[in-house]
Amino acid sequence: MLRNGEVTVNGQLCDDPGADFDTSNLHFAINGESWPYKERSYLMLNKPANYECSHKTQHHPTIYSLLPYPLVARDVQCIGRLDEDTTGLILLSDDGQFIHRMSSPKWKVPKVYEVTTKHAVDAEQMAALLKGVQLVDDPATIAALACTQISENIIHLTLAEGKYHQVKRMLAAVSNRVEGLKRLRIGALQLPDDLPEGEWRWLDEASLLALNTAERNSTD
Numbered sequence: 001m002l003r004n005g006e007v008t009v010n011g012q013l014c015d016d017p018g019a020d021f022d023t024s025n026l027h028f029a030i031n032g033e034s035w036p037y038k039e040r041s042y043l044m045l046n047k048p049a050n051y052e053c054s055h056k057t058q059h060h061p062t063i064y065s066l067l068p069y070p071l072v073a074r075d076v077q078c079i080g081r082l083d084e085d086t087t088g089l090i091l092l093s094d095d096g097q098f099i100h101r102m103s104s105p106k107w108k109v110p111k112v113y114e115v116t117t118k119h120a121v122d123a124e125q126m127a128a129l130l131k132g133v134q135l136v137d138d139p140a141t142i143a144a145l146a147c148t149q150i151s152e153n154i155i156h157l158t159l160a161e162g163k164y165h166q167v168k169r170m171l172a173a174v175s176n177r178v179e180g181l182k183r184l185r186i187g188a189l190q191l192p193d194d195l196p197e198g199e200w201r202w203l204d205e206a207s208l209l210a211l212n213t214a215e216r217n218s219t220d
Contacts, residue, residue: 053081088183116180
């Protein structure tokens, strides 16, 4: 690509594969498509329904098909998976330490979900979710950090764990059923209103700072 004249660096044609560059404020373009240099990739994605968070999918397309090839080639990985029918905020990165910090149960990074239920949620169910419910095939009870009622059939549920089908199993434990599930927030990072489903963007410095703040607070 370099020798064919397909690459420009900081606006200048580059045809030397051995050229060295200062990576600060480095921008390059391939066939006219501009890319900023990133030592590590940190992304957010607004996941649509009917996509799987896996490279080896079974029934639906992969979320990685929503990313441009250069990011897939860098082996970015989603940080915690969402079910195929769950929508909303998901993080991806190729930074192993960042992935570990954000996904490890040790850090207890809170996540907020918007839950649409089949039946109206009553005060007794809300109290049970906050006190702790017993999940099938799980010896320990599990409780929400917060539970806010938005309407009769919509609640915002805050969790610090990521067990398999956790939200669905918690609602089943209080005799209700999840009809729709969307992740709104991870730590202090909110899903932007202007990020459409299926679209992604780089995490800026403010977003990374918000996530790092959440990590520190989780260990206080």
